Amino acid sequence: MAKKNFNCIACGKNFLSKNEIGINKKLLNLAAKDFYCLDCLANFLEVTPQDILDKIEDFKNDGCKLFE
Numbered sequence: 001m002a003k004k005n006f007n008c009i010a011c012g013k014n015f016l017s018k019n020e021i022g023i024n025k026k027l028l029n030l031a032a033k034d035f036y037c038l039d040c041l042a043n044f045l046e047v048t049p050q051d052i053l054d055k056i057e058d059f060k061n062d063g064c065k066l067f068e
């Protein structure tokens with residue numbers, strides 16, 4: 001099965017990672033179809049990229065299946 005390709009809607013970055021998609025779903029909208037890359041998501045939420053990475057780690061530690 002072909003891997004679905006998601007682009008960042010802000011900067012157009014290709015092939016967003018599973019973690020990037022997952023954090024968009026968690027922080028913005030579970031049903032979202034438009035996604036931001038890590039940098040643009042941080043910019044949008046007015047936090048640092050490291051804050052986003054920390055969040056991803058938190059969700060992973062909770063066993064969330066949206067992350068790898």
Ligand SMILES: [Zn+2]
Pocket residue numbers: 008009010011012013036037038039040041
């Ligand atoms: Zn972007």
